[in-house]
Amino acid sequence: xxxxxxxxxxxxxxxxxxxxxxxxxxxxxxxxxxxxxxxxxxxxxxxxxxxxxxxxxxxxxxxxxxxxxxxxxxxxxxxxxxxxxxxxxxxxxxxxxxxxxxxxxxxxxxxxxxxxxxxxxxxxxxxxxxxxxxxxxxxxxxxxxxxxxxxxxxxxxxxxxxxxxxxxxxxxxxxxxxxxxxxxxxxxxxxxxxxxxxxxxxxxxxxxxxxxxxxxxxxxxxxxxxxxxxxxxxxxxxxxxxxxxxxxxxxxxxxxxxxxxxxxxxxxxxxxxxxxxxxxxxxxxxxxxxxxxxxxxxxxxxxxxxxxxxxxxxxxxxxxxxxxxxxxxxxxxxxxxxxxxxxxxxxxxxxxxxxxxxxxxxxxxxxxxxxxxxxxxxxxxxxxxxxxxxxxxxxxxxxxxxxxxxxxxxxxxxxxxxxx
Amino acid sequence: xxxxxxxxxxxxxxxxxxxxxxxxxxxxxxxxxxxxxxxxxxxxxxxxxxxxxxxxxxxxxxxxxxxxxxxxxxxxxxxxxxxxxxxxxxxxxxxxxxxxxxxxxxxxxxxxxxxxxxxxxxxxxxxxxxxxxxxxxxxxxxxxxxxxxxxxxxxxxxxxxxxxxxxxxxxxxxxxxxxxxxxxxxxxxxxxxxxxxxxxxxxxxxxxxxxxxxxxxxxxxxxxxxxxxxxxxxxxxxxxxxxxxxxxxxxxxxxxxxxxxxxxxxxxxxxxxxxxxxxxxxxxxxxxxxxxxxxxxxxxxxxxxxxxxxxxxxxxxxxxxxxxxxxxxxxxxxxxxxxxxxxxxxxxxxxxxxxxxxxxxxxxxxxxxxxxxxxxxxxxxxxxxxxxxxxxxxxxxxxxxxxxxxxxxxxxxxxxxxxx
Numbered sequence: 001x002x003x004x005x006x007x008x009x010x011x012x013x014x015x016x017x018x019x020x021x022x023x024x025x026x027x028x029x030x031x032x033x034x035x036x037x038x039x040x041x042x043x044x045x046x047x048x049x050x051x052x053x054x055x056x057x058x059x060x061x062x063x064x065x066x067x068x069x070x071x072x073x074x075x076x077x078x079x080x081x082x083x084x085x086x087x088x089x090x091x092x093x094x095x096x097x098x099x100x101x102x103x104x105x106x107x108x109x110x111x112x113x114x115x116x117x118x119x120x121x122x123x124x125x126x127x128x129x130x131x132x133x134x135x136x137x138x139x140x141x142x143x144x145x146x147x148x149x150x151x152x153x154x155x156x157x158x159x160x161x162x163x164x165x166x167x168x169x170x171x172x173x174x175x176x177x178x179x180x181x182x183x184x185x186x187x188x189x190x191x192x193x194x195x196x197x198x199x200x201x202x203x204x205x206x207x208x209x210x211x212x213x214x215x216x217x218x219x220x221x222x223x224x225x226x227x228x229x230x231x232x233x234x235x236x237x238x239x240x241x242x243x244x245x246x247x248x249x250x251x252x253x254x255x256x257x258x259x260x261x262x263x264x265x266x267x268x269x270x271x272x273x274x275x276x277x278x279x280x281x282x283x284x285x286x287x288x289x290x291x292x293x294x295x296x297x298x299x300x301x302x303x304x305x306x307x308x309x310x311x312x313x314x315x316x317x318x319x320x321x322x323x324x325x326x327x328x329x330x331x332x333x334x335x336x337x338x339x340x341x342x343x344x345x346x347x348x349x350x351x352x353x354x355x356x357x358x359x360x361x362x363x364x365x366x367x368x369x370x371x372x373x374x375x376x377x378x379x380x381x382x383x384x385x386x387x388x389x390x391x392x393x394x395x396x397x398x399x400x401x402x403x404x405x406x407x408x409x410x411x412x413x414x415x416x417x418x419x420x
Numbered sequence: 421x422x423x424x425x426x427x428x429x430x431x432x433x434x435x436x437x438x439x440x441x442x443x444x445x446x447x448x449x450x451x452x453x454x455x456x457x458x459x460x461x462x463x464x465x466x467x468x469x470x471x472x473x474x475x476x477x478x479x480x481x482x483x484x485x486x487x488x489x490x491x492x493x494x495x496x497x498x499x500x501x502x503x504x505x506x507x508x509x510x511x512x513x514x515x516x517x518x519x520x521x522x523x524x525x526x527x528x529x530x531x532x533x534x535x536x537x538x539x540x541x542x543x544x545x546x547x548x549x550x551x552x553x554x555x556x557x558x559x560x561x562x563x564x565x566x567x568x569x570x571x572x573x574x575x576x577x578x579x580x581x582x583x584x585x586x587x588x589x590x591x592x593x594x595x596x597x598x599x600x601x602x603x604x605x606x607x608x609x610x611x612x613x614x615x616x617x618x619x620x621x622x623x624x625x626x627x628x629x630x631x632x633x634x635x636x637x638x639x640x641x642x643x644x645x646x647x648x649x650x651x652x653x654x655x656x657x658x659x660x661x662x663x664x665x666x667x668x669x670x671x672x673x674x675x676x677x678x679x680x681x682x683x684x685x686x687x688x689x690x691x692x693x694x695x696x697x698x699x700x701x702x703x704x705x706x707x708x709x710x711x712x713x714x715x716x717x718x719x720x721x722x723x724x725x726x727x728x729x730x731x732x733x734x735x736x737x738x739x740x741x742x743x744x745x746x747x748x749x750x751x752x753x754x755x756x757x758x759x760x761x762x763x764x765x766x767x768x769x770x771x772x773x774x775x776x777x778x779x780x781x782x783x784x785x786x787x788x789x790x791x792x793x794x795x796x797x798x799x800x801x802x803x804x805x806x807x808x809x810x811x812x813x814x815x816x817x818x819x820x821x822x823x824x825x826x827x828x829x830x831x832x833x834x835x836x837x838x839x840x
Binding site for chain 2: 012013014015017018020021026029031037038039043044045049053071108115116119181190191196202211212213214215223225258278284285293295296301302304305309345359392
């Protein structure tokens with residue numbers, strides 16, 4: 001199987017100013033196509049570090065994907081360094097020049113300068129990959145049976161090159177290995193409890209199949225991976241094991257594929273032909289954001305009222321002022337009224353509402369930081385839940401959102417059951 | 421200066437199922453304290469890969485931080501591997517056992533099993549770091565003048581150990597280097613234009629000071645870093661250069677420190693004692709989410725109406741049905757009315773509103789995907805802007821949010837100017 005290493009270049013990665021999302025994206029794409037990323041290395045904008053990383057990764061992999069350091073400014077040293085590393089000299093690539101000029105003159109509408117022209121220079125020992133989404137061209141080098149591919153660090157530029165150039169090249173040059181993944185998603189049960197439930201199953205797995213536990217916000221994803229199976233039909237083999245796993249985890253399974261909670265709920269809403277809305281207090285729009293990040297979400301999602309104030313809860317959601325005063329905003333009665341209020345305001349079949357204290361401040365003895373009430377339902381009935389989280393603000397927001405969406409899923413399934 | 425390498429362990433990092441946020445967090449903390457992360461390596465849950473990575477990173481750094489692979493399940497192989505690597509044998513740590521038992525019996529309220537007990541085992545050749553936030557203890561090993569520190573991959577557990585144990589240890593054992601950073605944030609101007617504007621400044625920088633360009637959603641952060649300056653007062657030296665840079669970039673500067681747009685706007689609102697609300701269509705709650713992610717945001721942020729439907733725009737925001745029918749939801753007239761509508765509904769001083777088509781579907785000849793109208797203002801006046809993005813849905817949502825917040829900042833500053 002062809003091993004791939006990823007080298008990401010940039011001081012910003014080493015001082016933590018930027019989170020590296022490129023590597024995960026590249027790894028996901030490559031893996032789905034049967035290529036195996038075995039190492040990822042991040043180094044700074046330092047000549048010595050980059051040089052050493054190129055040397056070292058060539059010992060580990062047949063293909064080395066390099067991102068970053070191709071910008072037009074002095075801190076971007078990757079291109080001249082690669083030119084030297086592969087003993088080339090800089091030349092202007094005419095097609096890249098045309099592209100850069102076009103972008104400046106027609107898209108950015110900014111003057112085309114000498115500095116921009118430099119973006120079109122490449123070492124004469126590389127194969128150029130044209131950048132359809134930006135100014136810096138990509139470069140492919142070969143040395144000692146190893147392919148080095150340099151791409152910009154800007155995510156959507158890198159992504160274009162991976163899809164248009166890198167993947168076709170790799171498929172042409174290497175035999176992708178046979179990889180099969182199947183992922184089961186569970187909710188509301190811990191890793192170690194799962195491990196005890198499936199102990200025999202796990203011990204009986206053949207050597208070419210691995211099981212991974214990936215916990216994330218109350219969900220645990222169980223991933224079966226088969227690599228170079230000796231079986232005739234590896235997809236069938238893993239499918240069979242997957243079904244066994246699903247049987248064992250039955251009550252806790254929320255999805256048969258790796259997808260986030262919002263996508264699971266979206267699919268259910270579409271299947272049941274239900275529209276939904278949200279009334280968010282403490283999550284401040286995060287539930288709405290998760291849902292509306294899904295393409296096509298307008299088919300089931302109608303909107304949200306985010307009410308940080310008592311007044312808005314009364315005016316826009318029709319929450320009873322006396323109830324607010326008596327029970328407080330973080331209470332069962334208020335989240336119930338928030339559901340009925342937003343169902344009416346947005347004219348939807350169902351809704352979910354949350355109200356809580358996310359921290360770091362705002363807690364009381366009675367309702368400490370991390371206390372959350374949530375309700376899911378329709379105009380006639382709701383189910384409610386009180387949870388208590390004990391983490392940072394951002395983690396509390398994320399956990400509240402996932403649990404609220406799970407509660408809505410529960411309501412829809414129970415309601416369907418009751419009707420049937 | 422003490423070099424630090426980070427090794428993250430987990431197949432999920434190499435197949436792209438998980439984005440590594442731990443490394444950035446660790447790097448940020450270490451850097452702020454004068455320690456320099458020089459490499460970050462991710463490897464899979466494979467004995468050979470982990471072993472090799474430990475060997476290799478020991479050549480690069482004096483401290484090696486390892487995260488991941490400490491869970492209770494069979495795919496977590498880090499602990500037995502470290503035990504073997506450092507020639508130890510497994511023993512139960514009594515304090516860790518007490519902690520795990522307490523968590524299961526009192527916090528998780530789940531039965532305490534043999535498997536959980538294993539979590540309290542550690543190699544007898546390490547110093548144990550107790551985990552105050554989870555079950556897996558951390559471990560410190562020493563070999564050939566190199567310190568190896570193993571921590572869980574769960575972010576808030578790792579963070580607790582970094583703060584409570586790792587940082588104090590490093591400060592005790594090593595002389596942190598002198599690092600100074602200053603970051604200037606600009607908006608609405610490209611990297612290469614900036615580079616031309618500050619060419620002389622950049623060329624005149626002393627060798628121990630580096631300038632980095634960090635573009636991100638229309639913002640470019642310019643970071644000056646001084647490492648082991650020969651000057652008596654490095655903070656003063658970099659401050660002086662920072663002021664020069666700010667002078668040069670004047671009109672484009674939006675912040676004198678590295679902070680996201682929402683924090684810049686939040687600070688301005690607090691300073692001017694203004695309350696705000698949002699009316700979001702195409703961003704679907706993302707602007708609200710950015711603002712409410714800030715601790716204490718309830719001091720200035722009152723709420724949002726997220727209206728994916730025409731009806732909600734009319735009912736909750738008072739947008740004129742005739743205008744909607746004639747101009748369409750993505751229009752100047754509608755975003756103006758959304759501002760006045762939400763200012764009234766949420767009773768705030770100012771508001772920002774957006775309406776657009778984020779894709780991948782929903783575009784027309786007249787209004788292609790990526791078209792966005794936005795308005796910022798108060799009940800009496802608004803400023804508006806039409807933008808056109810050409811990226812993916814998620815990038816379009818992020819760019820719209822940042823630009824809308826920038827527009828609100830502009831309105832507030834202009835309005836203040838007009839009043840003065």
